[in-house]
Amino acid sequence: MTQIAVRMTDISKHFGGVRALENVSLEVYAGEVHALLGGNGAGKSTILKVLNGVHVPTTGTIEVAGQKLDVHSPEASRAAGIAMNYQEMSLVPTLTVAQNVFLTREAKTGRGFINDAEAERKTAELFATLGVDVNPRALVGDLGAGQKQLTEIAKAISQDARVLVLDEPSTALAVSDVDRLFAFLRTLKEKGTAIIYVSHRMDEIARIADRATILRDGRHVITAPLSELPIETMIEHIVGRRSLGLADVERGDTTRGEALVELRGVSGRDKPVDVSLTLYRGEVLGLAGLLGSGRSSLVRLIAGIDPMTAGSILIRGEPVRLRKPGDAIRAGIALVPEARATQGIIPAHSVASNMILSVLDGVSQRGFVDESRVRDVTDTQIKRLSVKTASRDHAVSTLSGGNQQKVVIGKWLATDPDVLILDEPTAGIDIGSKAEIIRLVRDLAATGKAILMISSELSELLTACGRIVVMADGRAHQDMLRGALDDPAEADNDIADRLQMAEQRLQIAIQDALTAREEANHEYR
Amino acid sequence: MSTVETHSRLRTFIGDWRQNIIYIGFAVIFLVFALTLNDKGFLNPNNLLNIVRQTAMIAVMAIAMTFVLSAGEIDLSVGAVAGLATVTVAMAISVAGPVGGVIAGLATGIAVGCFNGWLTTRIGIPSFLTTLAMMGIAKGVAMWLSDTAAVPILSPGYSWLFGGGSIGPIPVLLFWMLILGALGHVVLRRTGFGRRVLATGGGEQAARFSGIDTAQIKFRVLVLSSTAAAIAGMLYAGRLQSGRFQLGEGDELSVIAAAVLGGTSLFGGKGTVIGTIVGAMMIGLINNGLILMGLEFSQQLIARGGIIILAVALSQKKA
Numbered sequence: 152m153t154q155i156a157v158r159m160t161d162i163s164k165h166f167g168g169v170r171a172l173e174n175v176s177l178e179v180y181a182g183e184v185h186a187l188l189g190g191n192g193a194g195k196s197t198i199l200k201v202l203n204g205v206h207v208p209t210t211g212t213i214e215v216a217g218q219k220l221d222v223h224s225p226e227a228s229r230a231a232g233i234a235m236n237y238q239e240m241s242l243v244p245t246l247t248v249a250q251n252v253f254l255t256r257e258a259k260t261g262r263g264f265i266n267d268a269e270a271e272r273k274t275a276e277l278f279a280t281l282g283v284d285v286n287p288r289a290l291v292g293d294l295g296a297g298q299k300q301l302t303e304i305a306k307a308i309s310q311d312a313r314v315l316v317l318d319e320p321s322t323a324l325a326v327s328d329v330d331r332l333f334a335f336l337r338t339l340k341e342k343g344t345a346i347i348y349v350s351h352r353m354d355e356i357a358r359i360a361d362r363a364t365i366l367r368d369g370r371h372v373i374t375a376p377l378s379e380l381p382i383e384t385m386i387e388h389i390v391g392r393r394s395l396g397l398a399d400v401e402r403g404d405t406t407r408g409e410a411l412v413e414l415r416g417v418s419g420r421d422k423p424v425d426v427s428l429t430l431y432r433g434e435v436l437g438l439a440g441l442l443g444s445g446r447s448s449l450v451r452l453i454a455g456i457d458p459m460t461a462g463s464i465l466i467r468g469e470p471v472r473l474r475k476p477g478d479a480i481r482a483g484i485a486l487v488p489e490a491r492a493t494q495g496i497i498p499a500h501s502v503a504s505n506m507i508l509s510v511l512d513g514v515s516q517r518g519f520v521d522e523s524r525v526r527d528v529t530d531t532q533i534k535r536l537s538v539k540t541a542s543r544d545h546a547v548s549t550l551s552g553g554n555q556q557k558v559v560i561g562k563w564l565a566t567d568p569d570v571l572i573l574d575e576p577t578a579g580i581d582i583g584s585k586a587e588i589i590r591l592v593r594d595l596a597a598t599g600k601a602i603l604m605i606s607s608e609l610s611e612l613l614t615a616c617g618r619i620v621v622m623a624d625g626r627a628h629q630d631m632l633r634g635a636l637d638d639p640a641e642a643d644n645d646i647a648d649r650l651q652m653a654e655q656r657l658q659i660a661i662q663d664a665l666t667a668r669e670e671a672n673h674e675y676r
Numbered sequence: 677m678s679t680v681e682t683h684s685r686l687r688t689f690i691g692d693w694r695q696n697i698i699y700i701g702f703a704v705i706f707l708v709f710a711l712t713l714n715d716k717g718f719l720n721p722n723n724l725l726n727i728v729r730q731t732a733m734i735a736v737m738a739i740a741m742t743f744v745l746s747a748g749e750i751d752l753s754v755g756a757v758a759g760l761a762t763v764t765v766a767m768a769i770s771v772a773g774p775v776g777g778v779i780a781g782l783a784t785g786i787a788v789g790c791f792n793g794w795l796t797t798r799i800g801i802p803s804f805l806t807t808l809a810m811m812g813i814a815k816g817v818a819m820w821l822s823d824t825a826a827v828p829i830l831s832p833g834y835s836w837l838f839g840g841g842s843i844g845p846i847p848v849l850l851f852w853m854l855i856l857g858a859l860g861h862v863v864l865r866r867t868g869f870g871r872r873v874l875a876t877g878g879g880e881q882a883a884r885f886s887g888i889d890t891a892q893i894k895f896r897v898l899v900l901s902s903t904a905a906a907i908a909g910m911l912y913a914g915r916l917q918s919g920r921f922q923l924g925e926g927d928e929l930s931v932i933a934a935a936v937l938g939g940t941s942l943f944g945g946k947g948t949v950i951g952t953i954v955g956a957m958m959i960g961l962i963n964n965g966l967i968l969m970g971l972e973f974s975q976q977l978i979a980r981g982g983i984i985i986l987a988v989a990l991s992q993k994k995a
Contacts (some may be wrong), residue, residue: 456885477887488885497879499945508875508886515868562886 155217156181156345157202157233157314162211164197171197174211175371177364179314181216184336184346186360186377190389191607194369195349199316202347203235204228216313232313236303236320244292249274251291252306277305282331296323296421296443304332308339315339316347321355322443326669333359351441353382353662354669367391386658390609390651407617408432410468411570411601412453412484417462422448422625425462430570435592435602437616437633439609439661445625446605447489450572453603454486455479466570480509485563489574489605491552495559498548502540503529505547505558509566532561536591553584560591571595572603577611589615609654619657621664624672628664697991698938698951702958705983709965716968723964725847729915731960732839732849733758733908734927735953738934739860740904742952743897745935746864748877748944749796749803751898753810754905754931757788758924760818761909766827766919774834778910785906788814789899796898797891803898811928818921827919838914852911853953856904861949873897877944933984934959939991959984 157179164172172194179185189195200206202213204225213220215231242251249271250257258269274287278301285298285305294302300323307315321329336346336359350356356363356377363380365372365388372388373380380388412430417423422445430436438446451457453464455473463470466482473479479486488494496505506529507514514524529543536557540550547558556576563571573592577585592615596602606612612619613633621629636653644652693700709718717723737754744751761784768780788810795806829835841848864870875883876893884890905924912923936942937958938951962983966976 454885475887475889476885477889480887486885490881493879494881494885497875497882497945500874500878504871504874507871508883508888511868511871511888518867518869520866520868520871 154181154343155179156215157347158214159198159202160212160214162198162201162213163209164194164201164206165209170369172201172208172369175366175369177371178374179345179347180362181313181343181345182340183361184340184348184359186356186363187347187349187366188356188363188385188389189366189372190609192368193366193389195366196318197369198366199235199318199347199349202228202314203233203316229310233316234307234310234312234314235316236300236307236318242291242299242302242306245290247271247288247290248285248294248302248305249287251302252277252287252309254306256310273309274305277309281305281308281335283328297325297328300324301328308335312344314345314347316349318349319351319442320348321350321352322441326672329355352665353385354666356385357382365389382662383655383659386655390654390658407434408599411466412603413465413468414453415463415465417449417452417464418460419448419452419457420460423452423622423627424625426622426625426627427462428620428627428630430601430603432569432599432601433596434618435596435604435616437612437619438603438605438622439612439619439657440622441661441665442607443624444622446622447574448625449622450486450574450603450605451488453479454484454488454572456486480566480568483569485509485566485568485571487556487559487563487571487573487576489578491556491559491578496547496555498555499546501544502533502538502547502550502558503543506532506543506562506565509562513565528565529561532558532565535564536561537587551581551584553580553587556580556584556588560588564595568600570601570603574605575607576604577606577608585611609657610650613650613653613657621657621660623661623664624668626668628667629660631660694991695939697987698954698958701937701987701990702954702961705958705961705965709961709968713965713968718965718968721845723968725845725850727957727960727964728850728853729847730963731956732847732853733911733924734930734934734959735853735956736856736908736911737901737905737927737931738938738952738956739856739949740897740901741931741935742860742938742940742947742949743864743873744803744901745932745940745942746877746944746947747873747894747897748880749894749897750932750942751792751803751807751901751905752928753788753792753807753814754901754908755924755927756811756814756818757785757902757905758909758912758927759921760784760788760814760821761906762913762916762919762923763818763822763827763921764919765910765913766829767821769829769831769834770827774831777829777831777834781906781910781913782903784909785903786899788906789902790895792902793895793898797895803894807898815921815925822919822921824921829913829917829919835914835917839911840914840917849911849915852907856907857949857953864947864949869893869896874945874947877941877946879945930956930959937984937987958987 155178159177161174161176162172163174175198177198187195197206201208204223204227207223215233220227220231249267252274253270258266260266271287278285283301285301291299291302300320304320339346348360360377362374362376364374367389409432410429411432414426414428417426426449440446448457452459455476455478464473471482492498503525507525510528514521514528533543538557538561539554547555576588589611592602592604604615613636617633619631619633620627636656637649638652641649641652741751761781764784765777765781769777792806792810795801796803837848839849872888872893875888876890880890909924913919934956935952938948938955940947940952962980966979971979
């Protein structure tokens with residue numbers, strides 16, 4: 152029975168000086184669901200990209216069904232029988248569902264023309280096997296996130312692969328669709344397909360997986376049957392012991408001032424749903440949750456980017472309408488957005504041009520930009536944030552990721568906001584700059600600003616925040632003080648230990664929120 | 677300025693030669709023509725001023741096109757709008773005199789620009805399509821209004837000021853080009869509006885998230901462009917003392933080429949008015965040189981296309 156479908160041996164992958172994977176081995180049996188777990192930056196995506204041929208491993212070998220892969224390319228991996236869905240949606244929005252599922256493998260008529268009718272028939276069959284309802288003739292661009300995700304899954308399944316890799320396939324799926332997907336995976340299993348399943352949802356893993364492999368910081372931690380891995384143990388292995396950087400950021404207590412922002416039953420187009428929360432002067436409030444939990448939608452709404460469909464927002468006790476980003480800026484709100492390269496900076500423009508983008512009127516006199524004021528504003532922020540740049544006139548694209556992020560933060564600090572919102576401010580930034588940004592966030596709160604921060608790195612939230620709201624499925628689920636995640640009995644342990652224990656508790660809170668939302672949805676149905 | 681600084685500036689200039697290819701190219705082509713075509717009167721002041729007379733309208737439209745391209749949009753209707761403006765100006769002058777003519781011309785440009793801008797920013801039709809359609813509409817309206825005939829302009833004052841006259845040996849057209857060029861340069865480089873235009877084209881989302889009303893910026897650059905096209909039309913009308921729908925036909929390509937040659941990015945976020953003007957002059961220079969060489973029109977077209985491709989290819993970073 153234990154026929155090995157995939158054997159990856161001593162895989163290392165280095166990107167320049169960064170060791171994304173270090174001697175990781177992974178064995179997946181035919182006919183099992185193998186969970187791949189790990190926090191952000193643990194190396195999950197990297198090892199999957201090595202498996203499906205996107206990355207060439209620096210060292211190590213891959214065998215599929217006993218055959219060594221000599222060439223590392225997406226084509227070679229596909230030919231060897233590996234199929235994968237893509238987390239970041241690889242669908243062409245202007246094509247139909249069926250055309251996407253069979254893209255580059257189109258059914259042909261006798262004369263060699265593309266046969267869309269045949270593709271539609273086969274796609275309909277696929278969805279029927281899955282037991283879900285998606286119209287093969289619909290344009291992908293018109294679909295909701297859940298239906299897109301199902302199309303991605305159908306595309307992976309349609310290849311009749313020996314090894315099926317599902318990378319976070321359920322982030323946008325309704326509970327009932329997840330149930331159907333799992334039922335289908337069980338029948339695939341019986342047919343002998345090996346399934347690698349990546350998810351941050353522990354309850355899902357517990358339901359579907361036979362064995363699990365956990366990675367941390369690019370290294371293999373453990374591979375074990377699920378029966379030997381209760382959720383608490385999994386989280387313990389995923390979190391591990393933090394030794395780097397963050398733990399030395401002192402977490403002093405902040406004094407909380409008056410309420411600056413009050414959300415009352417705020418809803419957006421899809422997410423958030425009915426969120427109420429209050430943000431106080433002098434505090435750092437963290438938003439925790441998984442992909443698709445509605446954290447970014449919530450902050451975009453507060454920044455006047457996404458429209459609000461219900462509820463009200465009060466700033467300093469006054470109700471406001473935030474119809475466009477300018478309204479939010481005038482109300483003293485600044486958002487350091489999620490996608491730095493497209494939403495945060497204009498890469499080809501100079502540091503100075505970027506820094507003054509939100510204060511153009513402030514540095515202008517009768518419509519003319521006053522260059523000396525531009526220099527003042529820019530130099531002040533460069534100094535305050537210690538931005539490393541050759542000069543203020545260099546293009547932002549020449550800076551490192553951490554320094555680019557500092558430019559975005561500087562641009563917003565130049566508006567002297569009362570409320571600073573940061574959406575994943577440390578994504579793709581080296582550990583040194585991360586600690587610097589966390590320290591900066593705490594310092595800013597201490598000067599009387601209110602900070603709202605999203606991060607998928609829980610240790611960061613725990614270090615930076617005085618209070619954490621857990622979100623799931625668009626709703627704010629739990630509002631807890633940071634101190635509540637510490638255990639007084641551990642007060643004597645060193646900081647890194649305490650941080651590790653707190654992170655495990657926060658992980659559990661996030662999983663609880665998810666379960667609670669799913670139960671609520673079941674009842675609703 | 678110290679010599680060290682001069683030296684380092686010179687080094688940057690040479691180091692960024694791709695950035696400055698337009699100026700180098702202009703100088704090289706000028707030198708080549710000066711050496712080879714001297715006996716045919718290339719360096720004759722009259723010939724050089726003729727180049728100015730022939731390219732001033734292109735330059736005026738290209739100045740505004742620099743704003744449009746910098747904002748990440750495009751305006752294909754400029755040539756046809758110039759043609760339409762020649763007709764409305766000529767007709768208005770015959771009824772209401774020169775002042776009425778000028779008002780009618782400007783109103784034509786502003787009205788077309790508002791329509792382009794409204795379709796692009798409110799209805800969401802890409803400016804490429806909006807202005808492509810407008811190209812046909814403007815030409816059609818011009819033909820219909822004028823019954824496809826030339827409309828004479830019998831106002832010597834108007835003709836002198838708008839394109840026909842000269843102060844001493846210097847054609848009035850040169851002043852139009854320089855004044856509008858200086859204005860455009862200052863607005864793009866030194867005003868908040870200019871910064872917003874560049875930001876909109878450089879990264880629309882980042883600009884919008886920073887509180888810039890990017891739709892309003894796009895609207896304004898399209899109005900600016902049509903207004904400049906109408907001014908170019910008024911210059912054509914003045915120079916030729918008549919309004920005809922054919923005037924300006926096909927100019928959109930030379931206008932876009934002038935801006936791109938001058939270093940303005942077709943994809944937005946990068947543009948210089950000075951480069952654009954030199955780009956327009958370079959196109960005029962090439963046309964003039966090729967005619968003096970005695971090339972046939974067919975050969976001129978081929979040679980001109982080749983030179984433009986060469987200049988743009990040299991300015992690309994990835995060679």
